[in-house]
Amino acid sequence: MTTSGVRAIAAEFIGALILFATVVGSGVMAERLSGGNDAIALLGNTGATGAVLYVLITLLGPISGAHFNPAVTLMLGARRDWLPFIAAQLIGGIIGVLIVHAMFDLPLLQLGIKSRTGTGQWIGEFVATFGLLFTIVVGSRQRPDAVPALVALWIVAGYWFTSSTSFANPAITIARAITNSFAGIRPIDAPGFILAQFAGAAAGVIIGRWLNGPREDA
Template identity: 55%
Template sequence: MTFSLSRRLAAEALGTAALLAVVVGSGIMAETLAGGNVALALLGNTLATGAALVVLISVFGPISGAHFNPVVTLVMLMRGELGRKAALAYVGAQQVGAVLGVWTAHLMFAEPVLQLSTKTRDGLPLGFAEAVATFGLIGTILGGLRFRPSAVPALVGLYITAAYWFTASTSFANPAVTVARALSDSFAGIAPASVPVFVSAQFVGALAAAGVFGWLLGRAPTPLRAAAPQAQAAE
């Protein structure tokens, strides 16, 4: 079934909003209940995020591809899976949804809606960690689409669950998520001054993965292309 661009944009906005509500909301809940144990708080934040990704990609994937991430959209544009106008619209919908998701979490936990994070995450090691995290995420998605399309929701959820712990940055791996998390002075927040390094590293990691895995995996029809090849290429 082919979905209109408006429905795909709604899916991207809703899915990204739900993802950020989970990331920020579970961070607030985990920090509240962990009694100062940062490792336990991170574990709670991790499990909620990984589980939510499986659900959200399964629900919204058949509609929009469930990118929820500008660098995923960029890679799909580079691969010819999405037209330029649609890609720009996807990114806008993702960013709007991400901010609304943060505000939703704040409202649920009776926090001030408008915030700026004071949680500094600086340094080249964290930037490098974001490049590694994003490289792995794109590789997971492309490999899944190539060989096990039906497993992509679980693969992404499992990868992000692992990457929360094996990367020094706790794997943001998403520019829209990074910008939105700067608007939350909570466990999941990132200071605005730290955002440029994270976002730059994410694009570097994504482009590197597109090149490496594009060569390694070769090309094969993906569900996204098979679902609406003419409509998406024309946008």
């Protein structure tokens, strides 16, 4: 593997670690400070996630593409070395969740108990991931300089208008299944989310590429 390939995998590991830690950590902090008000907790969770997404995509995009998401890596077909990329995303993300548990003096090893299942939740994840991949595909062609902001804003919006609060990421779904916190999900519910995410991602890529049309230089 080339040096640039190693750096790309390292960027995905670091980016996933920070992103997943932010999602779970801001959920823990927001829950503690909100006094039981879920709307306030979700607002805090949303703001932190959107902010860190903008930072990470801006900084790491030139190094790895800033995927932090197996659906992005697989559906865009941008990496031949997709397996180490996805492994880095998953391992980095899980470590990020464990760091959050350590920071907040929570049991290091735990499982999510929050029920997130049913047709409505699965449709929410389909829509959330469809929009994410659609934003990346169309944005990368039409406004490549704006992609960090576009992705961050889509996820911020998705937290509030989708029934599932916009996981939109198979790796983060797995990582959130090992935390019994505001951001958690029961492990038994994770497969339904992941299937909906890949279906939504595929639809987002297909429709986004169709709308973009052929490249003028093709």
